[in-house]
Amino acid sequence: MNALVISYSYTGNNEALANGVASLLRADRVRIEDAKRRSGWTVFLDMLMDRTPPTVRPACEAEGRDVVVFIGPVWMGMVASPLRACFERLRPTIGRYAFASVSGGADGPNPGLAAELERRLGKAPVAIADLHIAGLLPPEPRPRRKDTSAYRISGEEAGRLAEAVVAALRDAASRDATARA
């Protein structure tokens, strides 16, 4: 699979996940970074005002790839805003793509991701892996936002979550192959 992993991470969890996915897929990496200092406040304003923040990004080119895997946090139910500039750039030419995230999940899944991705990229993702820190914690007492937001995943957890992402990608590829047959 000639895959490209394009990732953003604010506090490190999705960086660890992206490292695991890229290593399993032997994929090239593009890391997006904030061009300006980020805080909880700028996260809030970006999401509220639907802003595309300035980012430092190497060339966000996906030509010739079998699949592009975007990886980043979910903020306020939406894909983290620093991925937006790349979405805008790739929208005219993007082929098969997927989105994976390790987010908090204290309030359950993030049901708006598929619709948001389709709106921003002009086509539906082949797979979404909405993975949750809450699922890594003991179920009792029920994990709350303050527990999940302080949590930093271990290398071992990142490896397991990366395997789940790759399994979702392989399922999507075999569904495609069946549909084409």
Ligand SMILES: Cc1cc2nc3c(=O)[nH]c(=O)nc-3n(C[C@H](O)[C@H](O)[C@H](O)COP(=O)(O)O)c2cc1C
């Ligand atoms: C302002 C803010 C809003 C968040 N909103 C959500 C959310 O809506 N759903 C969710 O599951 N997690 C949410 N999270 C949790 C992050 O997605 C989670 O901590 C993630 O692992 C951080 O990824 P990173 O370490 O790669 O930056 C939010 C975190 C912050 C800081």
